[in-house]
Amino acid sequence: DAGITQSPRHKVTETGTPVTLRCHQTENHRYMYWYRQDPGHGLRLIHYSYGVKDTDKGEVSDGYSVSRSKTEDFLLTLESATSSQTSVYFCAISGADSTDTQYFGPGTRLTVL
Amino acid sequence: RKEVEQDPGPFNVPEGATVAFNCTYSNSASQSFFWYRQDCRKEPKLLMSVYSSGNEDGRFTAQLNRASQYISLLIRDSKLSDSATYLCAGDSGAGSYQLTFGKGTKLSVIP
Numbered sequence: 034d035a036g037i038t039q040s041p042r043h044k045v046t047e048t049g050t051p052v053t054l055r056c057h058q059t060e061n062h063r064y065m066y067w068y069r070q071d072p073g074h075g076l077r078l079i080h081y082s083y084g085v086k087d088t089d090k091g092e093v094s095d096g097y098s099v100s101r102s103k104t105e106d107f108l109l110t111l112e113s114a115t116s117s118q119t120s121v122y123f124c125a126i127s128g129a130d131s132t133d134t135q136y137f138g139p140g141t142r143l144t145v146l
Numbered sequence: 147r148k149e150v151e152q153d154p155g156p157f158n159v160p161e162g163a164t165v166a167f168n169c170t171y172s173n174s175a176s177q178s179f180f181w182y183r184q185d186c187r188k189e190p191k192l193l194m195s196v197y198s199s200g201n202e203d204g205r206f207t208a209q210l211n212r213a214s215q216y217i218s219l220l221i222r223d224s225k226l227s228d229s230a231t232y233l234c235a236g237d238s239g240a241g242s243y244q245l246t247f248g249k250g251t252k253l254s255v256i257p
Contacts, residue, residue, distance in 0.1 A: 064243045066244075073249070074249065075233070075247050075248060075249035075250060076190070076233070076247040078244065081243075081244065083243065091244075123189055123190070127243055128243055132178065132195070133178055133237050133242065133243045133244075133245065134178075134180065134192060134195060135180075135192075135235075135245055136192065137189040137190050137191070138189060139188070139189050140188075140189050
């Protein structure tokens with residue numbers, strides 16, 4: 034299994050609070066991604082990174098920001114959480130083997146009350 | 147917006163049966179395709195990559211039809227342990243390093 038960890042694995046928070054999710058990899062992959070997965074919608078890309086300090090928006094980026102200060106860490110921040118951001122969040126990595134195969138972390142289950 | 151479409155199922159099949167899933171894609175520039183398996187409350191795990199016409203790995207065969215823009219996954223001799231949701235994905239074009247995922251097809255293999 035690819036060396037990807039996510040923290041926290043579960044979080045319950047209240048509307049309006051800031052939340053930061055962390056993705057950490059030990060595989061030295063160049064690309065990192067944040068997805069959310071919801072019933073009826075499948076996996077949707079929030080933001081991705083193509084290098085340290087290089088990030089770009091995905092399909093559903095509103096309400097989310099990201100940062101990547103080191104190759105191994107990719108942070109996803111919900112500045113002011115809303116109930117619509119209740120979801121399962123997956124981090125993925127790719128690029129070390131010159132293919133676009135993506136490998137996923139174990140996920141973070143976030144509930145916003 | 148580029149789409150990847152799958153039949154959501156569920157597909158309920160008996161042990162030992164052969165089952166096939168199809169996945170259509172709209173982005174004609176897509177070069178690489180993937181099948182992932184996702185167990186309940188777990189992360190997607192890579193099952194197979196499909197870069198040319200097809201790929202086979204044991205009981206699993208994936209095929210790509212570029213003319214009709216679909217990929218298929220065939221599972222032979224289904225096992226109870228094959229019960230999962232199967233996601234297909236296609237890249238956004240050569241060198242894009244982004245994937246678009248289908249919503250998944252749920253398979254239940256019944257004793």
